[in-house]
Amino acid sequence: MYRFFVYSLFTFLLIPQFSFAQNPQLLFQSEIVKEEGEQLTFWYLEDHSLNLTHSEAKLHFENNASMVIDRFSATHPNIHWIKVNIPSVLLQEPLYVLQLKKWGTVDIWDYDQLTYLGKTGRLTTKNEVVYRNGILLKGNTLEPRQLLIRLKTGVSILSHENAQVTLLPHHHYEIEQLTERSIQMLFLGIILTMALYNLLIYKSIQDISYLYFVLSIVGIGLYMMFFHELNLEFLWPSAPNWDAHSFALIVPLTGIARTAFTKKYLHLDEYLPHWDKALTVVACGYLIPISLGLWSFFTDDDYLQVATQFIGIIGAIVLFSMLVSSLLVYLKGYAPARFFFIANILFIVSALLFISQETNLIPDLPYFSYFIEIGVVTQVVLFSLGLANRLKRSQELVHFNHLEKERLQKKNMEEKQKLISQQKTELKKQVKERTEELAHTIIQLQASEKSLKKINNLKDQLFSIISHDLKSPLVTFDSFLNLLIHHSHRMTQDEKEELADETNQALKKLYDLLENLLQWSSLQLKQNRINPENFDIEDLLHKNVSLYTLSAKRKNIQLRVNIPKASKKVRADYRMIDFIIRNLVNNAIKFTDKDGLIDLSLELQDEAIKVNVKDNGIGISEKNIQHILNKNDVFSLSGTEGEKGSGLGLMLCKEFLSLHDSQLGINSTLEKGSCFSFLLETVK
Template identity: 40%
Template structure:
């Protein structure tokens, strides 16, 4: 049994001495692991036939002489390579093995058997469903009977796109080994993709929260790394491009440069190179433009069928190396300038570079294959992602702290400005207040002079107003209360003048007596009115004395008897002779006379007017009631208003001034009494008031006008 190694990666080729740097760009070739052959199937020494123009068929190759075959070959960049591959099952039992030959565009394996030739198909550019064994790697499944020996023919076709490897390195694996590799692949890559997606989602949430574009570029770069390993481990071929293996093979030319572009943009925004290092920012801009070169090469090679596959790989590797070195350089420069978050940036990139170097050393067969060496580059990616995320979080914290300090400084500055504004405002206020005080003092002096003048004018005006008011009231009272006596006197004089010849001496004496009485009463009334006007002017003093109500009422009934008879009214006095009250005689006489005059005025013919005095505890109530028209509630409220001279015509169209009741209320107020009214429209009215009793004493019945003058 022989030991078979994977084919030599391109960086060990003499014309491509990029070594460690090129793998930093995620080199997509050279992934077969050295391992001993397994099981009973063995490979013999191979011989080669170069077919540069793809001119031979299987049968033509079989017919070629043995001298046409060689033990070595020159690497091809076009055409095909035929390989005579001896196979032997040294076990007496049937054996199954899997033949792996590396990333060859197209492979055909011919197994001659007694019943015919088995033709198997595989290769990078062959759809998975068209391969003899559906696997993400180009494999051939071999089944040999116990002790069976075969001389298989293998055709390796470059498809004029990818040069065939310099060293032919087949590898046989058992089914158990292949299954174990598949399980490890699914487990490790599942964990890796899960971590990548979680970190991408976490940073995407940060971007949504803070709207910092560096988070977005970082999320895109994380997704680019995950997408590359999705391609690297064959998941894209198994799931997305099952029927487009050619496009899948060239997709790295888009994935890796775009990921590098995202890394460049992340570096620019994370480290703020535009503001801090403009020259480095310009260099990174140029590097970002160079990221489109591998994309153009790859797309041209894919669409035009050009043999630029390896050139695209080399360009992608060199560019990836430049990007990583530039990121390290930018991080170091920014850290030296005092930008603390750059430390996370440096450490994260160093870990990724160390992981990539270990991966390269393993691929170069300098260390034994193990899970660590196989997946160390992805561990470096995870460490880089975690540290970058921590760096972004620290940067966010730092930015918020700086923002808080900035806001605090602005608040402090605003506070200082506010204090200055307040001090200036206080100073201006003090100056303004001083000016206002001076102006106010001058205005105050002028105002006081004007107020003194206005006060004098107001006093004069008030005096004139009171005089006019007294004058108006006096004229109203005179016109109101003199009308009755004058009318009576006029009636007597007319009767005597017109009927003197027909009047007897006795009747003449009686009329003369009544005429003298009317003149006397008129004189008495004028005297009382004069006294009232003096009281209004403050020259009359109220004087209460015992007054006999019977005499006072009888006198006023006699005064208005003729007026009542002329309207066919009955005057009915009901006053006890001993009724005495404490009152001002003249004012009380005026009140009774006014109430009696109003009752006659508003009582229709054949009505009755009563003057009644009733006891009410320590007081006597004097009531003047009639069977007249009555008073509505609205009119009742107005006639009792001391400031309203409301008046309506009587039943015989008698006129009045409306001042009688007002004067009655004023006089009663001086007695400490109040005029009250009960009335209903159509049911007559009752005017009444109460005065305190007086001690019994003889009282003269004659009118007394001896009011005290002030």
């Protein structure tokens, strides 16, 4: 007996899920109300053949093949027959319930008449029995009553250490069942409430440790329903065989969930990484009893006893690891681990009290059988407090992280706004620069366009000049030469002189045109470069007057030069200014009638000298003045005697003056004459 109790105590201590202790030694004990020395008497018969009928069993009892016992040894899967004698003094109430707990199937007959009274046991369906662990018997009799009982374990785990046969009045039995059921429902209600509470927390914060805790709570609830035979009533009433095997699935899965919860709750991967890996390996060991349980269910082999032993060993390792790891983690500074440690200590104490009561080490006091439920509830509550503390810490951490995140977001936003402002300023600057560059480019393009148009116009005019104005003098010159060569003997001296004079005029016109073309070409090649020098403008005026004296005489035009006494030297490109004065004098002669007057004069101003070429010729209309002053126009008119012009000379005059930061001024009245003028910088 001592070895049996020690083994049972050790096994229950190592199995936090409280599976039935499995020992082939079966203690059979009667518990009844004894009055006047009367008590139940038992006769025992073991059926090794497993096929005795109730009639054959009665015959064995009649032939004294049985013995009176108060205990017996039973080995699974043998069938055990019991003959029970109930004294009449114990049958004074109208109805009684004969309880036989934790057997697979129990069949009861009236011993004398061999009438079948009913069936009970864990391997019966809900429809087959009235009471799960008892048979209803009639009382109010003056005669003792004998019963024939057949006991079957069915599966190896349904043998038990402390079998009880209890005879209770029916109303006492109902009160006891109601009390037990109320306590069981209260326990399951607490378990369900805590599971839902932690499930809601998991849904809220998505912390996987809460889900593992919920699964472990549900597993404990399912096992306690299995222990109190509630699964057969509520979950699978028509599957008693599955109910007997279900613990081999429920207990290991609960152990796996508890292991996962321990790892996550205690942060073993952070505080004790080696323990974390070791617990993972141990949890994988639960696959062995799961496999054995499923194999036993689907085949005729029975490995539930072996599965229970594996569950005990693995459970012992897990429980030890949970206690030690929680203590170590707490010592490392993780405060919620204290709830974990205390909860497991209380759980072990409640398990010890439960085991002691189940094995008769302590008296069978009221409600002692519920110590395990009390321990589980206490453990769940403490775990929930630990999780609440952990949740509080997590919320504080989340709040801190939220504030830190807001601070960083605000800082990042300020930096972004600052960066955006800088980028905006830089972009505006770049846009402004690009706009200015684009505007400058547009201006350049427009200038280039104008220049190209001007060049194109000049090209057209030059081709016109070359094709017409240059050709015309050459044709005239050719005609004059032909006359002189072929008809000179017929011409008088006056005709020859007139022809020679006209030839000279044609050559002069050709010379002037070629000179203008050369000047224009030179201007284009030099790309608007000038060679300034100091010279006397008065000398240049006299030079050009001398140059055009003969041309003026032909039209009897008088050329005069008016020079102030205090004239100064100018700084300019000598050849360009010479060209300008020459063209202005030539044009004045061209557009002045015979007997006209042309004045060349100088006017001193602050730091400049104004050069004037004035005639009393035919004048120029305002419209034609605008054409002359337009840089893009090459304007030409015929002289008073039909003199032709190309307009190239005035165009070059305007270009040359522009290079000297000066411009051509025109003051003219029709039929009264014109005055062309320009300013030159004096030498300081």
